[in-house]
Amino acid sequence: MDTIFALASAQGKAGVSVIRLSGPQALPTASKISGGALPTAGRALRVLSDQSGERIDEALVLTFAGPNSFTGEDTVEFQVHGSTSVVSAMLALLAEFDGVRLADPGEFTRRALENGKLDLSQVEALADLIDAETEAQRIQAQTVLAGGLGALAERWRVDLIRAASLIEVTIDFADEDVPVDVTDEVTALLAGVVSDLQPQITGVQIAERIRSGFEVAIVGAPNVGKSTLLNALAGREAAITSEYAGTTRDVIEVRMDLAGLPVTLLDTAGLRETDDHVEGIGIELAKKRAETADLRVFLAEDRKDIDLPIRDQDIVLKPKADLLSDVPGAISGKTGQGVDDLVREIGRILKDRAGKAGIATRARHRDAMKAASNRLISAQEILKRGPEFYDIAAEDMRSAIRSLEMLVGRVGVENLLDEIFSSFCLGK
Known part of the structure; x- marks a missing residue:
């Protein structure tokens, strides 16, 4: 895998500019530029030089060892003086190293997703946080970025796996006496998830307004x-x-x-x-x-x-x-x-x-939750028809689980990723 780099702070003159480097060659490359070995995790004040030994700048170099970094990979950040010429020289120097290239838009965050540091809803929330202009937008984005929607989806998923497992056991022992009737527990689990889903589905419209504006x-x-x-x-x-x-x-x-x-x-x-x-x-x-x-x-x-x-x-x-x-x-x-x-x-x-907004914030979230809810309502009705229909109810539950997994990007969202990450800047 390539090592990627980009300017992570805003373009133009500034007191300090941050250049981010992530991937397998991050630490070796940074060590060559810094004139010596760097700590695998920590910070050091170093003189940065090009490959001919000419001084570029004196900078604070921060190192983060994977998987304990934003991307889950070895990561280095150079905090250089925010001169246009210094930044240009550093970016040109990094591009000279083999296996090191300029990052695509959103590629740092995409690697965080691929390495399990963020789920898809958190990636979307990060984009919302970057675009936030008001206090309500900031709070909403931070709630999802902190894992609020992912935690809800996981709780629903656990309940549905439990319900589906109980039904599967009943199907497996269809020709034998099952010691315990699981219908009441399964029905309660499905009803609980459906009850949780409804306010979240309803609240998406208001949450979208907080994102885009009333x-x-x-x-x-x-x-x-x-x-x-x-x-x-x-x-x-x-x-x-x-x-x-x-x-x-x-x-x-x-x-x-x-x-x-x-x-x-x-x-x-x-x-x-x-x-x-x-x-x-x-x-x-x-x-x-x-x-x-x-x-x-x-x-x-x-x-x-x-x-x-x-x-x-x-x-x-x-x-x-x-x-x-x-x-x-x-x-x-x-x-x-x-x-x-x-x-x-x-x-x-x-x-x-705005107080009626749910944690879910996008039409994609609403569609996934609505699909799950519809499947669960169908499963509830089928359960009433008796054990001979339990296999159909089990399939509805499995479909609901897949919809919730799509909510956080576990399955079936590859076609969305390019569109989502195209809105990110190079350094994110």
Whole structure:
């Protein structure tokens, strides 16, 4: 197997840059560059030189002996001065050694997966953690990265193996008297796993929103102050405002951190009847985005003016509070009146929804758990039909176990790996 290397810290000038080296030639290569043997695990301050003996830099060299490293292989990290020229010289030098090459995107993490240091759900969580922008995203990614989903899957797997084993014993002794009726225990084990799976399946949609962001649409008639409110919430001039109705034609999106959650605010075209073809397209798009948004903020003088169905937890406010006198439920993006209250209310609603998220975070997780659940429900029904059908129930249980193994990447996910690791940077 090749030894791989890459810059593990960000590109560009920095105080310190980290270059990572992993594989069977990691320690011998690092020793040659460092001018002497290195400890198999530990750290040393060394002068780094090229193969002609010319000094490149003085660096802290950290060594990690496999399997007690991130990749499970012998690993070395060079903490060099973060000069572009130093980093370039080190990368060029490493490429000169036989059996040592630049890593592919995500290859360090892929080796961690192949060497049993991470399961597939943890790999996905690591990618989510790198991309995390808000506190909620960080917490969610850390939960899965710490092995939360893998631990759940393993517990379910153990229960199902126990249930399948009991049924197999009954099948094996079909022509003899089995001393104990195992049906009640098997039924209880299946029911327990199904009960655990359901909230996780339901919670994936919310968990996906924490990863990708909740959408909050600002909806109303033309010229009620939607764009002004968006600018006030964003704290910048994100949308053009004017006294002319129909200024906003397209959906304008602003990404922000609200109450620790990722939120995309949508400023939509004003809803009205129009003969303007382009404005009409914008209005239809506004309606579609409003229908799919997680939460809508309606600006309207009267609820009767709203021609979209109002859902539970939608927020309805009177616009242009600066032109009104002490009207409850009014807001003004121009003066800021009511804006803080709106931010708190949006945060409260979305945090309440986020609390219903499960540990599973991706559509792939939901599909695997749903497949397992469907098989187990089928097995429960088949068990009621008597011992002569137990072999069918056992196969359903085995299928459920395979689905849970796919959840953490034990089987059947090879075709997913290239796609997953392509989102990683070279040093990860």
